Amino acid sequence: MASENILLGSGVPEQKPINKHIEPTNLRSPAWRYHRDFPEGKLCKTDEEVDKANADGWLDHPGKVRLLPGHEKVWEAQKKLEAGKTDEVQEEILTAEPIKSEDAIRADILKTESDKFEAKRLEVEAKLLSNYEEAKSPPGPRLCTLCGKEFSSLRALNMHGIGAHKNKK
DSSP states (O other), X not given: OOOOOTTTSSSSOOOOOOOOOOOOSOSSOSEEEBOSSOTTOEEEOSHHHHHHHHHTTOBSOGGGTSOOTTOHHHHHHHHHHHHTOHHHHHHHHHHOOOOOOHHHHHHHHHHHXXXXXXXXXXXXXXXXXXXXXXXXXXXXXXXXTTTXXXXXXXXXXHHHHHHHSOOOO
């Protein structure tokens, strides 16, 4: 850290920067408010405008004014609040499931389509594999030509031949 003594420095005293940042005095404005007569909403830029809009019946969410796709629960909760059923609304808020975003819905659709495609692919692969196994080892008994033992697969017969009838020197 540089010395604060003017006489010991480089000759030019260091000036501290002036903080021009102004802390906001209100945290409620600017805010959007919506009304049945004006569902597009308006921007309230000061706290006084927000207070006046709240007093005149303006609401803080467009889903409370009109039914928006994906915000049905907000609409239903607002209607219950207007009817005076606050206990039901509080219970619904506590037990509500989160609303899925459009991306989550698209991801679910893509996953189901992918699962269907994968199931078809596995089915075709299983048919091809079973046909290959049948062609590779035709059905019927497999007999050892040396000792007459019967085996269920061609591989078992080959392993028997390697182990039991190996030419010993």
